[in-house]
Amino acid sequence: MDTSIKTISKNLLAGDRRALARAISIVEAGGPAASHLVKELFPHTGRAHLVGVTGAPGVGKSTLVDALITEMRRFDLKLGVLAVDPSSPFTGGAILGDRIRMQGHTLDKRVFMRSMANRGHAGGIAVATFDAVRMLDAAGCDVVIIETVGVGQSELAITEAADTTVLVVMPGSGDDVQAIKSGIMEIGDIFVVNKGDLAGANKTATEIIQSMELVNGACPGWRPPVHVATAETGQGIQEIWASIKEHKAYLDSSGQLKSRREAKIEAELEDLVAWLAKENLKESLTRSQHVQKVLARVVKQETDPHSAAKDLIQELFSRQQTGRKR
8 A cells, every 4th residue: 555545544534634634635636546545444334423414506505514513512522523625617617606605614623624526426425425424424523514516316425425414494494295296295204494584484394394294204213303594693503413323323223324324325435336337447548449349339320328328337347356457
């Protein structure tokens, strides 16, 4: 293993913020260095409580996260914040529009914030997010907050990464029946009607409570609380944090934390296998004669795409096992 990976790991575990930043950059870039770093630090993970904050654009997620950070710091907790942003179509990097709402905590050495690009991942969660969370966990964060892009059904993907999911809406967010149909109502462990100073906030909260009678929640045996809050003024934030702690205690006592994390590992492995296959295919498109031949056969309609895909899967896995390049 590269000695620099050993050094980064050692310094990260010792609380070096620069090592943590470097570690997240490595896992975000992927490749062998990322794999070695995860392997080195994986035994030091599993302690942090992972809180996902999601919701449609414009509901005030970043402002709410900022307020939650302020509340959690009252208890001297060490916090990590990952904001998964849309990817720039030109650079592939994160578009950091909402991060300015959290700048009040940049000088706090017990808060580490990082924006990551989702790189077009359909679920709104970058593949590297799982590993970035591990870096924060290994660095000793008590709570890791993951704020997602929050566009349509991509909100569902947050359940793959978080222990507790906070779903944020705003007054007049739309037809609650449509929300049920899209599956969004089923993912929230805690609901927050933000911008509670606007007209209709209590009505929206009531509609959510009524809607939950018709769906199966994400956490069996747990009835999701519904809070009305105004993140800009801090109203309702203490109650939200209290519910997050209560949900964590429920997960621990009921044994559901273990089952949830097992499900997350399964989801992560699916993403990793799919991502590795995609990366190998990209490489093979330029290097593998076999892949080029299969591509040409599809173009000439000598074979169909489904049969070609099965052929390529066998080729890619065979090449991975033997180390051969055709």
